[in-house]
Amino acid sequence: MGTTLVQFRDTVARDTAISNSLYFVGDSIIRVIRQDHGLNYRNCTFTHDVWLMMMKHPQEAWLVDKVRESVSEFGSFIVWNRDASNKARILVKICVPDILDIPISLVLIDNTNDEGHGHSWTIVNYILHADLIGGMGGDEDPLPPDGGNPHALPNLPFGGILEDMVPEENVAAPDVNAAPAQHNVPHDVNDVPMIPTPPLSPTAQDFMAENLQPAVDAIDDFTAL
DSSP states (O other): OOOOOOOOSSHHHHHHHHHTOOEEETTEEEOOOOTTSSTTOOOOOOOEEEEEEEETOOGGGOSHHHHHHHHTTTOEEEEEEOOTTOSSEEEEEEEESOGGGSOSEEEEEEEOSTTSOEEEEEEEEEEEEEEETTOOOOOOOOOOGGGOOTTOOOOOSSSHHHHHHSOOSSOOOOOOSOOOOGGGOOSOGGGOOSSOOOOOOHHHHHHHHHHOOOHHHHHHHHHTO
């Protein structure tokens, strides 16, 4: 037996056939692999994402296929930032296995007819920026000491959430820290709002008494569901 191409109905059928391979048929063994994982398939490690400025790229070749062809010898095309306001250059983002393989210049050729006539253009390459692929992020930040809030609120343009619900004039600046953590809540939980706010007016206090639960009671109700 030799090699053959088989078309499946859908991706699930194809992957099922691949995952269940090998198949024993009489004295023969059938192996199912993806069409792009043949005998000539090898791994390639890309190291950098590069923004490349290609000077003097001919406008006759301002086509995605032509731009992809221009960089195919040394990298994989990602995106072309097509800016029609500048005819002298194009900006292309590519992925390369080795940044040193990017040539200083390259020649783009185009056949114009069947008689052998064509054009060629020399294009100059400039590396504008390169990012290392797979760079690791920083370590996790340590937790605040003594049960502090790791997600403190930023400075708000109003006096906290409750003050935003019941606007008041001439209110002092709010405390930007959130309420204490659960294990540090005082015994009198009725005096602990969800977010510290400045002293409220009688109108705001009446609103809180009728509509809001203390933070601890609200958590207990949620965990009881």
